[in-house]
Amino acid sequence: MPVPPLQRGIESIVAELLRVHVLEAVLARPEVRRGLSPEAVERIRRDILDRLKASEEQGRDHRGEVEEVLDAALGAAGPAGAMIKSLLKAGWDHLSPSDREAG
Amino acid sequence: MSGAIDLVVMTWRLRDMGRVRSIAGVLARHGFADIAARMGPGAWARGVFRALLRRPRSSPIPVEKRLRLVFEELGPTFIKLGQMLATRPDLVPMALVDELTHLQDRVPPFPFQDVKEIIESEMGLPMAEVYAEVDEVPIAAASIAQVHSATLRTGEPVVIKVQRPRLNEQITADLRILAGLARLLESRVPETRPFRPRAIVEEFTKSLQRETDFVAEAASMGRYRKMFEDEPGLVVPRSYPEWTRRRVLTMERVEGVKVTDRQALVAMGLDLKAIVDVGMRLTLRSIFEFGFFHADPHPGNFFVGKDGTIILLDFGMMGTIEPRRVDEMLAFMVAVLTGDVDMVVDQLLDADLIGDDTDLRGLRSDLRSILFRYSDADLGSVDVAAFLQEVMAVNIRHHVFLPADLLLVGKSIATMEGIGHQIYPEFKPLDAIRPYLTEVYVRRLLDAKRHSQVVARSVMDGLTLLKDAPFDIRRVLRKLRRGELTMTLRSADLESRQQHTAAVANRALLGGLFATFFFGAVILLDQGGTARTVAGWVSAGFSWMFFLGLSWSLLRGDGR
Ligand SMILES: Nc1ncnc2c1ncn2[C@@H]1O[C@H](COP(=O)(O)OP(=O)(O)OP(=O)(O)O)[C@@H](O)[C@H]1O
Ligand SMILES: [Mg+2]
Numbered sequence: 001m002p003v004p005p006l007q008r009g010i011e012s013i014v015a016e017l018l019r020v021h022v023l024e025a026v027l028a029r030p031e032v033r034r035g036l037s038p039e040a041v042e043r044i045r046r047d048i049l050d051r052l053k054a055s056e057e058q059g060r061d062h063r064g065e066v067e068e069v070l071d072a073a074l075g076a077a078g079p080a081g082a083m084i085k086s087l088l089k090a091g092w093d094h095l096s097p098s099d100r101e102a103g
Numbered sequence: 104m105s106g107a108i109d110l111v112v113m114t115w116r117l118r119d120m121g122r123v124r125s126i127a128g129v130l131a132r133h134g135f136a137d138i139a140a141r142m143g144p145g146a147w148a149r150g151v152f153r154a155l156l157r158r159p160r161s162s163p164i165p166v167e168k169r170l171r172l173v174f175e176e177l178g179p180t181f182i183k184l185g186q187m188l189a190t191r192p193d194l195v196p197m198a199l200v201d202e203l204t205h206l207q208d209r210v211p212p213f214p215f216q217d218v219k220e221i222i223e224s225e226m227g228l229p230m231a232e233v234y235a236e237v238d239e240v241p242i243a244a245a246s247i248a249q250v251h252s253a254t255l256r257t258g259e260p261v262v263i264k265v266q267r268p269r270l271n272e273q274i275t276a277d278l279r280i281l282a283g284l285a286r287l288l289e290s291r292v293p294e295t296r297p298f299r300p301r302a303i304v305e306e307f308t309k310s311l312q313r314e315t316d317f318v319a320e321a322a323s324m325g326r327y328r329k330m331f332e333d334e335p336g337l338v339v340p341r342s343y344p345e346w347t348r349r350r351v352l353t354m355e356r357v358e359g360v361k362v363t364d365r366q367a368l369v370a371m372g373l374d375l376k377a378i379v380d381v382g383m384r385l386t387l388r389s390i391f392e393f394g395f396f397h398a399d400p401h402p403g404n405f406f407v408g409k410d411g412t413i414i415l416l417d418f419g420m421m422g423t424i425e426p427r428r429v430d431e432m433l434a435f436m437v438a439v440l441t442g443d444v445d446m447v448v449d450q451l452l453d454a455d456l457i458g459d460d461t462d463l464r465g466l467r468s469d470l471r472s473i474l475f476r477y478s479d480a481d482l483g484s485v486d487v488a489a490f491l492q493e494v495m496a497v498n499i500r501h502h503v504f505l506p507a508d509l510l511l512v513g514k515s516i517a518t519m520e521g522i523g524h525q526i527y528p529e530f531k532p533l534d535a536i537r538p539y540l541t542e543v544y545v546r547r548l549l550d551a552k553r554h555s556q557v558v559a560r561s562v563m564d565g566l567t568l569l570k571d572a573p574f575d576i577r578r579v580l581r582k583l584r585r586g587e588l589t590m591t592l593r594s595a596d597l598e599s600r601q602q603h604t605a606a607v608a609n610r611a612l613l614g615g616l617f618a619t620f621f622f623g624a625v626i627l628l629d630q631g632g633t634a635r636t637v638a639g640w641v642s643a644g645f646s647w648m649f650f651l652g653l654s655w656s657l658l659r660g661d662g663r
Binding site: 007008010011014015018022023026027030031032034035036037040044048051052055056 | 437438440441442443446537538540541542544545546548549550551552554555556
């Protein structure tokens, strides 16, 4: 089953968020530290990092489609939608370091 | 009142009456007749049971054991019912659970002539055209089937699993009786409606039908084989689809010794620790990676080959878990295994398993004391089964509803642990379980593909929600759901089951119904509890007895 472009775009965004904001936090959790040896944590970190980067790159070209859907959906929501959209955008700019990194 | 009963009785086929009567007879013979005396609220009922009461009133045998004997005597449907009850410690008294785990599923074999007839009628061929040779003495005989060694015409050594003659008719009749009971419960005892007895019986019917369909069993074997293609340490016999029908399963014959036969394993010079490690890994992977696991992990279904490979047999009962539940379960187990009380309670809350009347602080403090005690112990030596049982007991005490699939998963792991201890006493289950579960948990949390699927699916309707709910949607939804919690807790669980074909989980769910309404009542009454002090569910138990007794008396009346 081919993965729809929208989902690839989402995957790319999600992967970036996970990599930048979630990965270290999860690995630092007490239950993870208690459940795994430091070597295991390191091995898993490297493996997950590779996967996330691959997801990020594969879907980068489809991120525009996510924005289109958002636009359409939020546009229909009237003024509240516009407000949410600007919030989302501000939030994304704040969260995503990709411009700096890629640039 | 009697109208409803009449209706139910009338919907039974006449030929079921004999069966109803023999069920009543079996109950009476095992000393459950005396209960009738205490439960009769009306003179008419007393009359019904007069005949039963002539039997000896009390029995030196404990009530749990007598119930087990009743199950064994009533045959396949009830043996399966008992096995299901044995997986519900949250609903069935512990003493009964213990007793039911000893349900004997070994029965006298049926004659070879029947074997031959069944094979020929299923294949539409003379037996000799399929098998060059069939051993007339069965290897094993259980309530559903018996197994014969054979050789195909092409020379391959196989075994044939042949279903008992007239099994389907018998199960069908029993299920019709149970359906009648469920209808009666819904119409006569409104308290049982939230449990949806009729839907549950329908589900049990489906799952039992699946278990008696060997084509489905062969398919499960194939799926399991494929899942573990990368595990050289596991052998699942290959089935022969061309020689497999609903009542006949032909599969590759494998040689091995029972996994619990430690002496033989040692004599074979095998690495016992490796066997146990592989067994535990396979168990965990099947549950948490594939969501498709062997739900009858009886030591009798595990064998070990000459080279130390694990041989898994009997795929009649498989458990399935949907991915969302795997996540919940993983988080729950990681929380438990790493001693994180707050996370345990959050997980239970998120999964809507905690009743509104639960004292959260009490629950937390009870959990904390167990987890603390175990976290102090030498990790390797923790007895996981005992530990899970304690956690479960606390949950039960605090009215936390335990989902059937979680219990099954617990049972699977505990069985594997038991096998491990038996053949390799130094086995440290937590050393194997904890890192594995934690790793799977981390990987799933950080799996972008999986998350994006969920996001993509909910993007459209999620955004519609967003537009008029600019606040914590998750919290609101949870509240909304909990608003109807008391009524829909179990039926919601059932619905998700229906969508996700968890054959065994359903069966375990059904255990809830009978455990609570029937056996619970019987035990309480037998121990001298009075009807008035027990809640509405006991009255459901009454109904069942009335129901049997009444029909029985009707029949006696007819006979005269
Ligand atoms: N492929 C096989 N090769 C060799 N022996 C087998 C094979 N399959 C089954 N057996 C033998 O037959 C016994 C019973 O098999 P199995 O567990 O599949 O059926 P069952 O438990 O009798 O039936 P059910 O669980 O449906 O009531 C096994 O314990 C084993 O000794
Ligand atoms: Mg078996």
